[in-house]
Amino acid sequence: MNVIEVQNASYEYKTYNDDGTTGTLVAVDDVSFEIKKGSFVALVGHNGSGKSTLAKMLNGLHKPKKGQVLVNGLSTAVQSNIFEIRKNVGMVFQNPDNQMVASIVEEDVAFGPENLAIPQPEIVQRVAWALEQVNMSQYAKRSPHKLSGGQKQRIAIAGALAIKPQVLVLDESTAMLDPQGRKEVLAVAKKLNADGMTVVLITHFMEEVLDADNVIVMKRGKIVAQGTPMEIFSQQSLVEDAFLRVPRTVELAQRLSQAGWSVDASCTDAKALGGQLCQLLQKN
Amino acid sequence: MLRDVTFGQYYNATSFVHKMDSRVKILLSVVYMVGVFFVHSYVGFAWLTCFLMIAIGASQVPLKSIFKSLRGILFLLLFSAVLNVFFVKEGTLLVEWWIFKIHDQGLIDAGKLMLRLTLLVCGASLLTLTTTPVDLTHAIERLLKPLSWIGIPVHIAALIMSLTLSFIPSIIEETDRIIRAQKARSADFDTGGLIKRAKAFVPILIPLIISSIRRAEELAFAMNSRCYEGSKKHTQMKVMRMGWRDLVGSLITVVFFAAIFTLYAFADNAWLGANLPWLLF
Amino acid sequence: MSIVAKELTFVYNPNTPFAKKAVDSVSLTINDGEFVAIVGHTGSGKTTFLQHLNALIRVQSGQLYVNDIDVSAKKVDLKRLRGLVGMVFQYPEYQLFADTVEQDVAFGPKNLGVDKDEVEARVKNALTLVGMDYESCKNKSPFDLSGGEKRRVALAGVLAMRPKVLVLDEPTAGLDPEGKREILSLVKKLNVEQGITVIMVSHDMNEVYENVNRIIVFKDGKVLYDLPPQQLFEKEDEIEQMNLEVPFMAQFTNQLKRRGITLKGDVRTVDQVFEAVQALKEGDVC
Incomplete structure (x- = not known):
């Protein structure tokens, strides 16, 4: 079953030229895809490819200029649907410092349920539950700004979870983090997905999409490829044409395999790949 | 190092005063401040000082922290005292030297003014030392709630306060980063005339404004994503409950201030009145 | 002509209960024309150390020379120093x-x-x-x-x-793979063609591994390692224990080495590793 359907959707920004005239910049150009319930979808693309604009179309922050976006069959173009849609599609953004509305962790997480007018005792439960999901319970009474980037993003995820959405969209939520923080956020996303949450990950770190069910590659506003990670990565030139790069280990595995070494061409673990090669060499 | 604005000048403790409901603390502080302006006699001031000392004692905040807040207004304190000493021309002339004349009333007024300001600032800082800005925001929102019945958006105002509190640390950090970046480009903020110095801040202000706009945009996205719809019906997680401490605190305050007001009412004829000369010194 | 630090120590909030030693008697020399990476976690002291280089932070104790300028002196010609040491902060577009x-x-x-x-x-x-x-x-x-x-x-x-020295704090942060490649090749060009000494802070170990000639690892204000990339990442266990990542190509070559196979030459990029493995094959045939 599809939880989100994007049908021939386009979006354009207004641009202002030096001579006072205005123009348009097509950020998302006639894009169609579906997101299955419970799946882990990665949306990848270069900076300015339109992936982030597209992400913001999934909960009606941007409304399609052409085509439509349906969430559980409800169109984001209809204003009266928006509240229902946002209850079902939680979103976390790039800069952790720019999405905190309160200076105490638990009060920040409570913001969503408060807006839904949830009764107070249930808000308390939801906040506790959400913080537990991201493993940040012990920070409930703290001020978020002294925490690490990864911890802040986990709190932002808790803030989205407290709304109890079906879909969690991570809009470049790992872009500003160090490797440790990225690992933390990714681990949370994978765990949530294993528990049944639909996850949409927007990123340009190709190592992060290795475990996705479906990878959508964008280039200059258009979708240029869609498939499992290995289907995508086996087309190295396509990936590089989209200004991205195949993860180093996968690239090496594929090139070795093409050169006649019988190693697993879809190996994602460099150490294991090294092991495989050793066995080949030491057999002879 | 930056101070954590979330906790402002908050003194972390779990005293009687800390545990009181912040709404009650605000109301009692208002009563206290009205008292400070009301009182004219030294007995009255002694009475207020006594009240303040009890409150400070119950708050476990060291006197040193309270007096620290006086440092900021020391100049104001001395300046207004000096004005009073030299410009009040009532009462008996005590000293005369060149164009300066000091009257006894001038000394009395100066002393009272200093006392009044000191009591005021100490009282206010006791409130902020025992209550975090976050709690103050919550309390003010609830106290002002009646205003929302006549259409004043109290909740939005409180939200703005809360957002400000949560954004100040990152904006301070950002400012610091930009200053360092421009300094690395050999920008000079410390020399030259006023205009040159003012101009030197352009390379800081512009990036700061631009980044604030960017922040605001992302924040708006984040808030909308979390189902924020302005004045729509909403609930609150934070519960404020009054307990026995609030009752005891209020009772003590009421007794104290009832005494002060009685004093004031009988000021003209009672033996404790303010105009009795022996109370003046 | 080079950067010389001797016993450089810096304490934040000295003589208060919040005193924190950010840089702890660091001594090192960076020669002209080097391409060095400085790595370490947030709070390891690397940023504090680097800000000394153009006197954004003044020397508290120890000595620091940048070329002929004594940065630890009471009076420093800031204009000359800042012209000599260019500093590019994280997300420099925000300036x-x-x-x-x-x-x-x-x-x-x-x-x-x-x-x-x-x-x-x-x-x-x-x-x-x-x-x-x-x-x-x-x-x-x-x-x-x-x-x-x-x-x-x-x-x-x-x-x-x-500048004669360029200090870059995570120059590729937030960029896509193409943007990263562009910036890194630009920095490399500046280093090779213009002879500019480059000191780069980065969290991306793969990027560091492929590009620099020397890696200085900071931990708790001290220099823990100061080695060429391949030698550093041979210490896989130590690196992982510090919660730093071991570059993929280093993981691969280390695994081969453990089984007694050593790839020849400079094997840090995918291309280099691939060519070196292919060379093994031809070696076998011969």
């Missing part, structure tokens, strides 16, 4: 402020007191170096550029000061 690209890039050299014609020549040269077309971009507002272009203009703003 852009002027109406036009040209004015923004000219800010640094103007502050150094360079005369007008020379400023213009430097701006032109710096913009060309970072791969921007001077004529078409000079009158544009820096805020109308794309993210990658903004970063390159910000970099030009530092290069226009003609």
